[in-house]
Amino acid sequence: MPPSGIRRRPGGRSARVRATVLAAVDALLAEVGDEGLTLDAVAERSGVHRTTLYRRWGSVPMLLVDLLDAGTEDDWRAPDTGSLEGDLVAINREVHAALTAEPSVTAAVVAASFRSPEAGEALRRFWEDRYERCAAVVHRAVERGEVPPGTDPRRLLVAATGPLYHQRILLGGPLTREEADAHARAARAAAASGLL
Amino acid sequence: MPPSGIRRRPGGRSARVRATVLAAVDALLAEVGDEGLTLDAVAERSGVHRTTLYRRWGSVPMLLVDLLDAGTEDDWRAPDTGSLEGDLVAINREVHAALTAEPSVTAAVVAASFRSPEAGEALRRFWEDRYERCAAVVHRAVERGEVPPGTDPRRLLVAATGPLYHQRILLGGPLTREEADAHARAARAAAASGLL
Known part of the structure; x- marks a missing residue:
């Protein structure tokens, strides 16, 4: 150049x-x-x-901030498999893959977020953006009549994905894909019963 | 003296x-x-x-390690309300109270665990101990016929409590007691359907 x-x-x-x-x-x-x-x-x-x-x-934390902010500008879209269960399983498999990679970029960014407030805020912006995009999954499920209209997209998505982050990042335990699928199916069933 | x-x-x-x-x-x-x-x-x-x-x-991290290890020596027992739903709601209300205290000892210990490997290991020992004690809740539910015998205690407890930690500690969002209750009820319903 x-x-x-x-x-x-x-x-x-x-x-x-x-x-x-x-x-x-x-x-x-x-x-x-x-x-x-x-x-x-x-x-x-x-x-x-x-x-x-x-x-x-x-600084290095500001590089992470920019990496995370760049993530909110990408064209990632929530899966659209035709069913809420399929969509949640697909989301949880993405989360599972990200959390079990060795080493995991996600785990590294989370660790950095506790060392730098700026990185912490950027990580939260990134996640908020991802959860907002995933809300489409729940809106479609409401339209298809799979869950009641009052279902809270954020709450349902946190019920599906939260156990994966907890098990892997905070508890530091193993996480199988079958387990990730189970939490997706559990959240779908609870939402279908009007509990989320 | x-x-x-x-x-x-x-x-x-x-x-x-x-x-x-x-x-x-x-x-x-x-x-x-x-x-x-x-x-x-x-x-x-x-x-x-x-x-x-x-x-x-x-060092300060080693004080945290000792505080957490002392926690595994206390006489805390999982709630025994007579039903799985009651027990899970009671557990989630304890977690909710710990996570929403200002400032939160739990949040402080989690932050410290990312700065000190020793504190991280002590926090995991503490949580493992708590989840093991809480398994009694699931064993009793199996005996009462509330959930199938194959129910995985750890998986069910992480399904109930994981969304609270995720929402509050990693996402840094608000967490209401009603939301904590909802995740407890959602996990119970999913387990009753044999999904956990």
């Missing part, structure tokens, strides 16, 4: 640098976890100079 | 010092959270000299 390119397409180059750096952060989290995430490691991995990283992001 | 007392009843005095110090740690966590928990603050609050604290516990 010649210097003239910077002048002609500052947004384009800036966006590419951001994408390159965030991809490096994501890869490092998946390989070494948040303990191994340093500005030097990100500079080496991304090929972007440490000074640039420092000037633009300032 | 005269010096001769130390020689005659070292265990007694030692146990009293421990109880005094751990009560101070507990009180400080409830008043200022884990950020305000320092050896100096514990010394001032407990009246036990900082040198003694340092010699016996070494």
